[in-house]
Amino acid sequence: MNISKHRTKKMATILASLLLLAACSSNNGNSTQPSVTATANNTGSNSSGAAEESGDPVKIQIMANVLAADSPDNQKAFVEVLNKKLNVELDFLAPPASGYEEQLQLTLVSGELPDVIFFPSEQDEIFLNAVNDGAVIPLNDYLDQSSNLMKYSYERSWEALKTLRDGNVYGIPRTSITRYDGFFVRQDWMDNLGIEMPENNEFTVEEFTELLRKFTFDDPDGNKQNDTYGYGTYLNASKVLEPVLLSELGHLGWQNYGDGEYAYTLPEYDRNSDIYKNVLQYTRDAYKEGIIDPDSPINNVDAASDRFSRGITGVIRGFVGQVKSRQAKMQETNPKAELAYVTVKGPDGEVKGGVYGTGIWGVWAITSEAESPEKAVEVFDYLLSDEGWDLVSNGIENIHYKFEGGKKVYFDDASRGLYTLRSIVRRHDDPSFFMSPASYSEEDIQEALPAIQKSVDAAVSSLDQGYTPxxxxxxxxxxxxxxxxxxxxxxxxxxxxxxxxxxxxxxxxxxxxxxxxxxxxxxxxxxx
CATH class of the missing domain: 1.10.287 (Helix Hairpins)
Known part of the structure; x- marks a missing residue:
């Protein structure tokens, strides 16, 4: 499919500016990208219909910040498997991660486009401009034959990729599995104070507040010092203080809450609801009482996380799949530290969490220069098939792992390799994705999976789908x-x-x- 490209004077100006910038950069003006190429055979060929008919592999050039030029051998071996399986020759262009967006702009305005480009967000101006300029093509004709992509991606992701609202889909979503995050809690502090864990690790708001009080005023670490606080929050990227409780007080993003001026609203803007007022009130009261870390108004998320690790705060929000790794890190300096994962029930007595966005963590777009767009789409569809997903999730025998005593034993370098593979695609309904078998034991994975599934099931998607009016x-x-x-x-x-x-x-x-x-x-x- 050929789509004509529209180049404007504005684009020409941007190109001149970017080329000047590139000439002054540390790579001495060389915008050629290093590549990670694994060839199906030694003959090579151009990607074209003739190549497919002759049996030669179809060359597909992919620009992404996924596979680095110094990729370990296990990543290159994975590309080799895909090449042989699908009769392709995948060539990953790998710009430096720190300068990816700059190189992306240079590539787009140059007119010399690879077959596939990875865009960090479907909402970025750089992606929107690429669609409007015709550099990115609609995929509807190919998605009809892509059952795995359709089955394992969120419907709202496809809706979000109808960028021009013309019914056409302009990219393949790299899925982000939506989930509700509860709280890391110092289990050893609870034990020291004789605090019992509620059923299913689910606190009421009142019980949670009392926990924060005891962690602040009852010397939970037993050092006879008044040096702990219940909760650690922080300033987010917009320099706004993150409330302690949000979904737990009924804030589930854009929804039809009823009785509002508009059918759909966000509690912040609802003049007929007290939900947002209650959110502000809870954090205000907790801060005044002193059960929130007083440094919270100057902390960023990393500082808040560090103060939790150092035993200054006893509760922070986090992802259940990281409990084991977080605990192991804390035990390096405090061997007695133990963590638990808890949630807080909402006004209706259930655990729910509003989650924002489109379920997309980046977009794979096919460009107007692709001579075999259907083959490029086939690659991504295969990766989500049962066979392809097994390779992505578990790796390749004798490359990522070997069998010993009937069990998979992963090699030392497998963790980085599998992380990269899992950064290409994701199944939206497989929360085991969050725990790589190269990093966690099978016992740890099986122990964590029910809680991970619970966090996925508790997620309530905000109806805005990441749209910006x-x-x-x-x-x-x-x-x-x-x-x-x-x-x-x-x-x-x-x-x-x-x-x-x-x-x-x-x-x-x-x-x-x-x-x-x-x-x-x-x-x-x-x-x-």
Whole structure:
């Protein structure tokens, strides 16, 4: 399928600027990418219909930050298996990870496109521009024959990749398995204080709050010092304080909560609901009481994680699949440290967690230069087949592992290799993905899987699907969003009265929020 490319004066200007930048860079102006190529045979050929008819492998050039130029041999062996299985010659262009987006822009404006390009996000301007310029082609004709891609990707992911809203799908999703994350808790502190774990590790809000109090005031580490805090939160990337509880207080993202001005709303903007006010109130009260780490307003996520590891805080939010590895790391300095994983029940008595986005962790796009787009799509479809997924998940015998006594024993370098393979595709319904057999014992995996499945089952997808309304790009809206972030954080810290939320919300509507709500509701209604 050939799609004409539209190049504008603006693109030419960008190209000139980027080429100048590249000429000044450390690679002395050489924008040629190192590649990781594994050839099916020694003859090689150009990718074309004639090559397929003659039996020669179809060459598919892929630009991605997945396989590095210094990839271990087990990764190259994996590519070799694909080549032989599918009669292709995969050639991975591997720009430096730190400069991937710059190289991506250079490639797009040059007009010399590989067959497949990996884009970090379906919402990035660079991807949207590539679609609008015709550098990326629709895949509908090929997806009809791709049963594995359709079966193991979220429906909302395909909807999100209808970028131009013309019914065409412009990429293959690299799936992100959506889940609800609960909390890491110091089990040894609970034992020291005689605190019993509730049934199914599910706390009520009241029980959770009492746990934070005891971790703060009852000397849980037994050192006779007043040096611990119940919870550690942090400033997120937008410099907004992360609330302690969110979904646990009924905030499930964009939903139809009922009785609102709009059919669909986010609790932040709902003038007829107290959900967001309760979210702010809980964190405000906990901070005032002193059961939140007082350094939280200056910590980022890494600092909060470090203070938990050092035994300053006793609870942080995290992913259940990392309990074992997190505990092992803590035991390097504190052999007695033990972790448990808990959740907090919501207003209806159930464990639920609102999750945002499209279920996409990057996009594989086929370019207008691809001579065999159907073959490129076939590669990704095969990787999600039962046979392909087994290779992705478990590796290759005698390459990643060997059998000893009827059990797989993984080689020392297998972990990095399998991590890379699992960064190409994912099945949306296989949470075992999160625990590589090269990094965890079979016993650890089987122990963790029920809790991982529970976190997946508890996820409630926000209906916005990661959509950003045009109103959000208006200057007045963008300016007031910064004001909103500052004022709501100050409310959580007690610097402003919570009653001011009503005025802040009204001002948001006056600064583009009204149009934002209309556009978001139109989108959600169109996607239902």
């Amino acid at each position: 045009p109103a959000a790009r208006q200057p007045n809206y963008m300016d007031y969003k910064l004001t909103w972030d500052e004022l709501t954080t100050r409310m959580m810290l007690g610097d402003l009265p919570l009653e001011q939320l009503e005025q802040v919300r009204d001002d948001w509507y006056k600064n583009g929020g009204e149009q934002y709500m209309k556009e978001m509701n139109e989108f959600i209604q169109s996607s239902q």
